[in-house]
Amino acid sequence: MSERLAQLDGTALPSTHHSLAWGVPPGESGTLHVLAVTGGITVGPREGRTILFGRNRPDVHVCVGENDRRISRHQGSLTHRDDQWWISTSGRLPLRLPGSRLLFSEDEPLPLAPGYTPLFVRGSSGREHLLEVHVGARDGGRQRTEHDAPTRPPHTWALSPSERLALIVLGQRYLLHEAYPNPLSWRQAAEHLNDLRPDEDWTHKKVEHLVVGVRTRLSRGGVAGLTREEVGEPVGNTLNHNLVRELMESTTLVPPDLGLLNHD
Known part of the structure; x- marks a missing residue:
């Protein structure tokens, strides 16, 4: 080369x-x-x-x-x-x-x-x-x-390693730039995480707990559209959709993160 x-x-x-x-x-x-x-x-x-x-x-x-x-x-x-x-x-x-x-x-x-x-x-x-x-x-x-400029908003959000992995799995269709992406369900995400990290005993409740924690933290940080009160019923996938979009638009998550899912 x-x-x-x-x-x-x-x-x-x-x-x-x-x-x-x-x-x-x-x-x-x-x-x-x-x-x-x-x-x-x-x-x-x-x-x-x-x-x-x-x-x-x-x-x-x-x-x-x-x-x-x-x-x-x-x-x-x-x-x-x-x-x-x-x-x-x-x-x-x-x-x-x-x-x-x-x-x-x-x-x-x-x-x-x-x-x-x-x-x-x-x-x-x-x-x-x-x-x-x-x-x-x-x-x-x-x-x-x-x-x-490194200080130009929107700033990236701090995520723990477990939060980052769970959110990459949850939002992989967005990172793949599919035309009409949706977040995986809690159960789908848990199954995928157990395939990747079988020793960590992922359950749909564990995934939900981590993701809801991130949504709550970002909502308190000023991100709109991450609570039921804001979006109204029926909620469906809207809260997680808004969360993944914010993480991508802030470049907290970027396509190369798919490498953690054995995409290369």
């Missing part, structure tokens, strides 16, 4: 780099950041510049799903033309964009909007491989500075 990177005049991002959902440093308008669990790159915009991603590490710029043979060796590409970055796929499996939009190899490339876009490709045994993309905004340094 280093030789390919040198040809692009880009910068490598290590596998330990934080999620691009948390922002990127200020830079030239149209700068592209691409990140997978194996690492990624940052490159500037240039007409005709193409970034390749897929399973075959020696032949791509960003490696995705290198241990999953359902992922194509050359899964797709990001190309800069007409002052925009365009995403296309050449793999057998489609790419899934936010809103559950599927992009197939027969489709025309799609333009990427400035800001953060998570891309998913489903591999073997239901594994979800994430490719994070961030395109630098076009309206000057002000917006980029806001993206990079």
Whole structure:
């Protein structure tokens, strides 16, 4: 990858780099950041510049799903033309964009909007491989500075390890950017948690207790829509829906957290 990177005049991002959902440093308008669990790159915009991603590490710029043979060796590409970055796929499996939009190899490339876009490709045994993309905004340094400012509200919420795991399981459909997500039920979440951590004796009551505690704490912290009194009856999944949305919008939970569920 280093030789390919040198040809692009880009910068490598290590596998330990934080999620691009948390922002990127200020830079030239149209700068592209691409990140997978194996690492990624940052490159500037240039007409005709193409970034390749897929399973075959020696032949791509960003490696995705290198241990999953359902992922194509050359899964797709990001190309800069007409002052925009365009995403296309050449793999057998489609790419899934936010809103559950599927992009197939027969489709025309799609333009990427400035800001953060998570891309998913489903591999073997239901594994979800994430490719994070961030395109630098076009309206000057002000917006980029806001993206990079660590003290900019909304702030992230403190969660214990058990709370974080339970909420990732409960809200996994949101983190996968499904079109019409719903939280798992208490019982579904407990079953999934017992599969992940069989020694911790998860029950639906334990999951409910942890999540209700987080809702109460965030409600006292000023987050609306987390109590029965606010939303009215019937409540259904509304309280947990509002909770997961707040955790995602504050970047307390981000798509790479799916790694805890053996999605990579």
